[in-house]
Amino acid sequence: MILIGQFDSPFVRRVAIAMRLYGIDFEHKPWSTFGDADKIAAYNPLRRVPTLVLDSGEALIESAIILDYLDDRVGAEKAMIARSGEARWKHQRICALAMGLGDKGVSLLYERVLRKDKQLDLWVERCKAQIAGVLEVLEKERAAVTTPYWSGDKIGHADIAVACVLRFTGEAHPALFDDRYPALKAHSERCEALPPFQEIVQPLAPPKG
Numbered sequence: 001m002i003l004i005g006q007f008d009s010p011f012v013r014r015v016a017i018a019m020r021l022y023g024i025d026f027e028h029k030p031w032s033t034f035g036d037a038d039k040i041a042a043y044n045p046l047r048r049v050p051t052l053v054l055d056s057g058e059a060l061i062e063s064a065i066i067l068d069y070l071d072d073r074v075g076a077e078k079a080m081i082a083r084s085g086e087a088r089w090k091h092q093r094i095c096a097l098a099m100g101l102g103d104k105g106v107s108l109l110y111e112r113v114l115r116k117d118k119q120l121d122l123w124v125e126r127c128k129a130q131i132a133g134v135l136e137v138l139e140k141e142r143a144a145v146t147t148p149y150w151s152g153d154k155i156g157h158a159d160i161a162v163a164c165v166l167r168f169t170g171e172a173h174p175a176l177f178d179d180r181y182p183a184l185k186a187h188s189e190r191c192e193a194l195p196p197f198q199e200i201v202q203p204l205a206p207p208k209g
Contacts (some may be wrong), residue, residue, distance in 0.1 A: 002042055004029045005049025006203035008171075010102045010164035011063045012050040017160050018067055020196040022074050026052075034207045063099065067157060080156045091151055094141070094158035101134040102165040109172045113206045131169070131176050135184065138162060143183035148190065156189070163191035171204040 003019070003026045005012030019026055031039050037047040043059040044051040050068075052060045060066045071079035082088040108127040111119050142150070142162075150158045166188040169177045179185070191197055 001025075001055060002029055002053040004031050004043060004051040004053065006030045006032060006205070007200055008168070008204045009049055010105075010161075010168040011111055012100070013167075013200060013202075014157070014160045014164045015050045015052065015063050015066050015070075016200045018070060018157065020079065020200060021080070021155070022070060023079065024070065024073070029200075032207070053145045059099045064095070078174075080113035080154070080160075081158075082151075087151065091156060091158050093140070094150060095161045097134050097138060097166045098158070101131060102168060104130045104134075105165070105169045109206055113208065114160055128176065131173070135169075135177065135181055139181045139184050142187050154193075159187070160176070163188050163197065167192065167201075168204065172206070 001024070003012070003016055007013045007016060007030070015189060016026070016028070029039075031049070033040065033047055033049055040047045040049065043053055044061050046061065048061065050061075050066060051064055052066045054060065060069055071081060076083045081091050104127045108124065108131070111124055111127070147153055150153050150162070162184070166177060167183055170188075177184075
């Protein structure tokens, strides 16, 4: 399989880390949605990442769909999320909040580096409010968890998603993810100390306007 996208994207990184934890080999194409859009378009007409090209040649897009496929491939016993029921949807809720945080962080970054002096203040403030709101919710919920990971003693997709997004947010918007969130800081440090996180990482390299 081929995973397309750079590891400074929290969406690409969460997929790559999950694949490493699952023991699934993949070829990595670190293509940029800006500089390599035409290459990506051959597999994904949206020109977005992550894109996972299966051995059949078929391409899957969006991190949640890709992970759903990988979970099915490894089976319920190994999957990093419950197959069904309340445990699954609680886990998915955290993933959705994390990915929403990532979306807003990317939007705010693009507004800053691509629009520069033409930034729309209303949009900037809205993104900042959304980021702060999600961080506050995640902080409160992580602080209430007494186990090493969100759903117990084993790492799950929610842990990976949150950690990847926190790293991105801290690099892209350090003033927004600061010492107000000690539980999230501790969660990030715990995950980033794991070998797959240390192996699959890339300093943020935003596009230039």
